[in-house]
Structure formats: structure tokens, C-alpha cells
């Protein structure tokens with residue numbers, strides 16, 4: 001496998017996990033659709049594979065690449081980010097106390113409150129953005145789960161500080177790195193035990209494949225359980241999905257760089273606009289955790305949220321006046337998307353009802369801004 005330990009990220013995204021095909025010389029990996037792999041006369045598998053749900057060449061290539069980008073020991077790919085999160089939750093014993101950050105992707109929050117709670121986990125929200133609040137409960141916790149930047153309010157969690165608290169208390173720390181990507185932030189190096197991604201977002205990057213991954217700092221017994229859930233529960237991505245995701249990752253470094261340039265300019269223009277009440281973006285000087293974001297990340301990312309003057313109705317009016325920017329959920333693709341979050345958040349969501357989230361794409365910033373400025377009026 002071609003991975004050099006001294007490669008920089010822009011090289012790793014293109015080469016990690018890939019090899020030139022020994023039979024054909026193909027430089028781009030072939031897609032192996034076969035569900036089963038033959039054994040030799042001595043009953044040993046001919047290659048490294050037995051059955052595609054257990055492992056197949058395309059998934060293995062993707063997993064190696066993702067483990068390498070996060071500088072982890074191993075990775076397990078799933079059919080969605082939610083399936084990746086669920087595999088971790090299913091690997092926990094009934095009675096495990098899980099604290100999740102108060103601002104968290106609503107799907108994972110709902111998963112914890114329904115499926116995981118029925119399975120006997122005790123899941124509740126915690127203000128992970130305040131280490132004093134964490135200290136107050138850490139002795140009761142088994143697992144802490146956070147996102148940074150968080151979805152959709154762009155809060156920043158101090159992963160180094162949080163991981164020190166967790167380590168002292170024997171608590172497992174799980175960080176969803178979907179918003180930052182390994183290009184901007186590496187939570188395992190900051191002390192997290194596991195990293196989760198919706199590869200659906202920036203990693204695949206083109207809005208055309210759903211997937212997820214768990215990356216481990218070390219291959220310990222808990223990791224073996226996650227792999228057991230992957231193989232036996234079978235929420236695995238197809239070979240073609242793995243191939244598409246790996247293809248998308250090849251341009252991750254250049255895409256993320258352009259997302260950051262566009263989002264930084266976009267956020268500062270929004271910030272200066274009289275129809276905008278507040279802009280939530282860790283790259284802005286008035287973000288409450290700006291210094292932490294600068295220390296922990298190499299760029300503030302491509303997602304920008306805003307609150308609109310005039311409340312929920314004004315936010316609804318704004319998104320309805322956009323001409324070419326789709327009003328759609330999801331993020332991290334090449335296209336700019338805008339979403340009035342109240343449409344997807346559950347009724348008890350802590351997210352403000354006037355919040356609009358933008359996934360700033362890689363189009364020309366002047367075109368993005370023209371549509372948004374027109375819709376703001």
C-alpha cells in the first residue's frame with residue numbers, strides 16, 4: 001500500500017489507500033462488485049477476502065485512506081454517518097452513561113434518544129463548550145460525544161481540554177469531525193479516542209453518495225466491537241459507494257481550501273448586512289471561541305449560519321427568495337446550499353427558529369453573494 005509517513009495531506013488525499021492494480025496496471029482502482037471470493041484447494045481464501053459484507057477491496061482502500069488522513073490505527077466504513085454513529089452506540093453496554101454536546105446534529109441526537117435509549121444507554125445533553133460544566137458531571141460519565149464545529153450553531157469544543165478531563169476520569173471521548181475534515185483538524189492527535197464522519201458531506205464532497213466512517217486511535221477491544229457490529233449488523237457501503245467516496249477524497253485538500261476562502265468572505269459580508277441579526281462562524285473576530293478555533297483548526301471550515309432580523313418568518317421569506325441556491329439539507333458538497341433549520345429540527349430543538357445554515361460551495365463568491373444579497377433585500 002502506497003502511504004509514506006512523511007507525506008503531506010494534499011498528497012495523502014490523492015494516494016493513500018490506492019495501489020496500481022497488479023494485474024492490469026490500472027492507476028485508478030477497479031470496482032470489485034463480486035459479493036464472494038473463491039478459496040483455493042486447501043480451503044484458504046485465494047486473496048484477502050471471503051465475503052463482501054466482511055470486507056472487500058474497495059471498502060478496504062477507503063478505510064485505509066481515512067485511517068491515514070486522521071492518523072488513526074484503523075477505520076471502519078458504513079452506509080451512512082448515522083450508521084457509523086450507531087455502530088459505536090451499539091458497541092456500548094446497557095447502562096452506559098453517554099453525554100452528548102448540547103449542539104449536535106439532530107439525527108444523532110434523535111438516534112441516542114430513541115434507539116440507543118431503548119437499548120439501555122443513558123443519553124443526555126451536556127454543555128461541552130464549557131469545561132466547568134463537563135467537570136461537574138465527569139465522574140458520572142462513561143462516554144462524551146461532541147462535534148466541533150457543531151451542527152448547526154458552529155460552537156467550538158476544546159478537544160485538548162476535554163480529552164484531558166476524560167482521560168483522568170476514564171471516559172471515552174468521541175468527536176464527530178464532519179464539519180472540519182482531517183484537512184482542518186485532527187481530533188485523535190488532540191486526545192479523542194474515536195472520530196466519526198458523515199463521509200456524505202465534505203469527504204465524498206459532491207452530494208452524490210451517502211456514507212460514514214469511524215476511525216480509532218488504537219485497535220483496542222472496544223474497536224473490535226465496532227468492527228463486529230460493522231460486519232455482523234452489515235450497514236456497510238457498497239463497493240461503488242466506497243469507490244465514489246475515495247474518488248471524492250482525491251480533491252479534498254483543494255476543495256476545503258476553496259470552501260474556507262469562500263465561507264470567510266461570505267461570513268464577513270453577511271456580518272456587515274443590516275438584515276442579518278447575527279453570523280455564527282468560527283472565522284469571524286466576534287465568534288466567542290475564535291482563539292480556540294485558531295489554535296485547534298487550520299481553518300474555520302465552509303459552514304456558516306446566520307440569524308435573520310425579523311425572526312422565523314423573515315428567515316422563511318429569505319430562503320424562499322433565493323433564485324439558484326437550492327434550499328436543501330446536507331452540506332459539504334461543491335454546491336452552495338441554504339436551509340432554514342426549523343424545517344428539520346425536532347420540536348424540542350435548542351436551535352433558534354430564525355437560523356439559516358449555509359453550506360458555502362466552491363462556486364465564485366460573487367455569484368453566491370449576488371443571490372444571497374438579493375434575497376436579503
Ligand SMILES: *Cc1c(COP(=O)(O)O)cnc(C)c1O
Nearest residue numbers: 080081082105151178198200211
Ligand atoms: C450529516 C451528519 C451526520 C449524519 O450523516 P448521514 O450520512 O446523513 O447519516 C452526522 N454528523 C454530522 C455532523 C452531520 O452533519
